[in-house]
Amino acid sequence: MSIEDTLKHQIILAAQKRYGQTLDAVEFQTTRKDFVGDLTVVIFPLLRVIKGNPVEIGTAIGDFLTQNVPEIKGFNVVKGFLNLSFEDAYFINTFDAVADYSHYGWAEPNGETVMVEYSSPNTNKPLHLGHIRNNLLGFSVSEILKASGKTVYKTQIINDRGIHICKSMWAWQHFGNGQTPLSTGLKGDKLVGNYYVIFDQKYKEQVRELVAQGHSEEDAAKQAPSLQQAQELLRLWEAGDAEVVALWSEMNQWVYDGFETTYRKLGVDFDQNYYESNTYLLGKEHIQEGLEKGVFYQKEDGSVWCDLTQDGLDHKLVLRSDGTSVYMTQDIGTAIQRSIDYPKVTGMTYTVGNEQDYHFKVLFLILGKLGYPWAKHLYHLSYGMVDLPSGKMKSREGTVVDADDLIHEMQETAREIAQGLGKIDDLAPEEKTKLFEQIGLGALKYYILKVDPKKRILFDPEESVDFQGNTGPFIQYTYARIQSIGRKAQGLVLPDYDQTLDLHDKERSVLKLLKGFPEKIQEAALHYSPALIANYTYELVKEFNSFYQNVPILTAEIGPETTFRVALSQAVADVIKTSCSLLGMEVPERM
């Protein structure tokens, strides 16, 4: 039984004995810093049941608790807030009760299984900064869900089919001279991306020519031979033309290899890939099914629609009049396919930018109407755009930040700064390189994840590599420093500590934070929010550092306090490590 449960029980008892009233709910919150106490009971909501002066009621309850709950040392009442103070022994006791902090916070498996989709790139160009936010969010949310007790399957749908890849194919056929990643030394996704750019250039040239010959803009845009030929490639691909399919497979494979490299560098992975080329025909039979169930209706021209006006939305097309599928059709089919592939899955999360908010709202509604039980647990992990100080990212204008370039740049900056600090001179070169990777990526990941997903991020490369303040490297640094304390403590003979220690205020607040960690993970899982974990971790680190500042951990006189503080700092380090792993960040032993 947690202390909160005990207290709640006692408060209800107190209300009965003193006022003869039965309370239905008791609200707790951790006491704010500027007040004395550890846990606060808000009295105001109780006034609905118990009539009277909140201060008097608070005092009465406080008296009762102090007398009847041994863990309560004392209390004070400010306005309608009853601030309770715990005995030091309670904190030492709870700290002791968790034997191994390296697994602290992880909930027991609760039997739920969910699927998280993220990344889902097109195969015609390399990953960019926007994908980085997507990947980091998706991966981190997956880890947080795992920690909250769920089984998680990470997946991506690779958009390997369509006009976009055909454009790259066309350009490669005409201007490629047989180039391959091997012959050029270029990463496959970069090579294919280059041809996509070349296509765009040629296409625009052709459009200009046509316009000069007197065609209208609109006309020219459709008639340009490059586009026509790319569309022809798509038709041939759909018809299964051997040569086209072979080229398509080859170029896609180049891209996959390139993506894999980027994913590995980013530290993200997937349990299952879906390919659009395998799934783009899915969904049609479910449209038929929906028609029979009356979920959809058909217009005279044969197109199929879903009426969502009851739900405050519009009519939505789910099948074209020529019987071919639209995006929505495919997504319906893919979702159902996944539920068949993974029968245990009870929910799915889609990590997709907020420009598709409407699409997913509709998708989830339709799946619900089709009667799938898991439709209730679909979640669109929607996130805002990543802007640059210079303005919007536009691939055509070359203002996109390439993912590989950015990662490289972060690591180089980490190198410069870490070398400036000069604490790592004795590391072997390969250890240093590893360290710079950890720091550079840590900075990037933390910078992106600490912001609420819904908000758009203004990505300032200058500021993101700042190693001061609320940043990833600062957290990594604290971890490394605690490891250093551990190494020093190993050489000392430390006496045991017991529950009679007098705790320092700072120690108490660090302990309070540690105590809240499992709950924080649940909360983060509930809200799909890595930012919650990031900000918690920063708070813990900051609190620990100020504790460390005021109370030396390794005192000249080695006493039981020393042992306790060493143990406490190790626990902090373990929690930081767990937190970081939820954010996909590595922590270095030294830096």
Next chain:
RNA sequence: GGCCCAGUAGUUCAACUGGAUAGAAUAUCAGAUUUCGGCUCUGAUGGUUGGGGGUUCGAAUCCUCCCUGGGUCACCA
């Protein structure tokens, strides 16, 4: 135009989802200090939470009307 999202110190972000005097970091300023691992420590300045109205013991948070920025409303994906 309809719908959706965002608007919080100069800047980047918080605020335990309705609780106390809205907090950090950074920047700026003023002192102290020089290495037990943050170019250290302490303090200060900085806010009508976009604006108005409403709901109640209590609002950054909820309802409403405006303002600003973004997104979205295709037989595109």
